[in-house]
Amino acid sequence: MASPFWKNNRKPDSMTAAESSMSTNHLNNRLAAKGFSLNEDHLSIGKDAGISIHLQHVTKRFAQGPAVLDQLNLTIHKGEFAAVVGRSGCGKSTLLRLIAGLDEISSGTLLRDGEPVNGIGPSTRVMFQDSRLLPWLTVLDNVKLGVQSMNKNEAEAKAREALYQVGLEERAIDWPAVLSGGQKQRAALARALVSDPRLLLLDEPLGALDAFTRIEMQRLLEELWLQRGFTALLVTHDVSEAVALADRVILIEQGTVALDLAVTLTRPRERDSGFSYFENRILDRILNPSTRGKSTSARSLQYQI
Numbered sequence: 001m002a003s004p005f006w007k008n009n010r011k012p013d014s015m016t017a018a019e020s021s022m023s024t025n026h027l028n029n030r031l032a033a034k035g036f037s038l039n040e041d042h043l044s045i046g047k048d049a050g051i052s053i054h055l056q057h058v059t060k061r062f063a064q065g066p067a068v069l070d071q072l073n074l075t076i077h078k079g080e081f082a083a084v085v086g087r088s089g090c091g092k093s094t095l096l097r098l099i100a101g102l103d104e105i106s107s108g109t110l111l112r113d114g115e116p117v118n119g120i121g122p123s124t125r126v127m128f129q130d131s132r133l134l135p136w137l138t139v140l141d142n143v144k145l146g147v148q149s150m151n152k153n154e155a156e157a158k159a160r161e162a163l164y165q166v167g168l169e170e171r172a173i174d175w176p177a178v179l180s181g182g183q184k185q186r187a188a189l190a191r192a193l194v195s196d197p198r199l200l201l202l203d204e205p206l207g208a209l210d211a212f213t214r215i216e217m218q219r220l221l222e223e224l225w226l227q228r229g230f231t232a233l234l235v236t237h238d239v240s241e242a243v244a245l246a247d248r249v250i251l252i253e254q255g256t257v258a259l260d261l262a263v264t265l266t267r268p269r270e271r272d273s274g275f276s277y278f279e280n281r282i283l284d285r286i287l288n289p290s291t292r293g294k295s296t297s298a299r300s301l302q303y304q305i
């Protein structure tokens, strides 16, 4: 069974040139396994494609109530696909919003590529459960919003290429209202990726889709991640989705990381006994929360399965 390449080869934040080249080769090998062309002129794989995320003793407290995140430590490596799971209300979206720079930490250290987070920045894009397409713009013009700083012709070409990559090139001049839920999320994905972000934050982006469309979108996300090499962080309620996509599944409980599990399965993932092993291990941990001496009253009562 193959290990994720960074498990053995990657030194986050301090890669030598040889290590970087090794990681690019591993990425190429993974693409070859998927049947992708390895012509790098056509692929935006680079040794710096993704960025790292580092949280040390991060606490987030809103005006009232206990800390939602409490002294949380977590490192996500460049180019990694990580998934965050946990019971409703455990702080998954809060964590994502902090990393996105949409909200501020109360205390601790939060770094993106070694730099303190200060707003969303050009290298980070977020995708939510609802597409957030502007209804008065065509699909193409919505995608162009992701590359507003480019000149008109370049932006048009980039947006059309992004639509092609998500399989929506023929819907470019349609209004969002006439797209299905899955098509809207494809358009949102194109808008998120059109600027070649180095970090893609995904907050339940497939949560409202039917089971079949959801699996199709999972495959699309995986392929685009393999092609582009960005870092991906997915918040999901669906443990099966986390195991299908992520190299690491991080369980948040009582404001901190309760489980950080490397999913050492080959890609594309088969729903076999190995898959079930990881699913069951995570589900078992969610359903049997730790009693690590923390108050079980206030915070636990917020949880609903």
Ligand SMILES: Nc1ncnc2c1ncn2[C@@H]1O[C@H](COP(=O)(O)OP(=O)(O)OP(=O)(O)O)[C@@H](O)[C@H]1O
Pocket (backbone or CB within 6 Å): 062, 063, 068, 086, 087, 088, 089, 090, 091, 092, 093, 094, 095, 237, 302
């Ligand atoms: N802006 C805010 N002001 C006050 N409390 C907030 C705010 N945002 C989130 N919270 C609280 O923080 C806690 C965690 O919320 P969060 O949305 O991060 O959880 P979650 O794990 O993503 O939940 P779900 O799985 O249900 O989406 C909740 O108790 C929520 O009420």
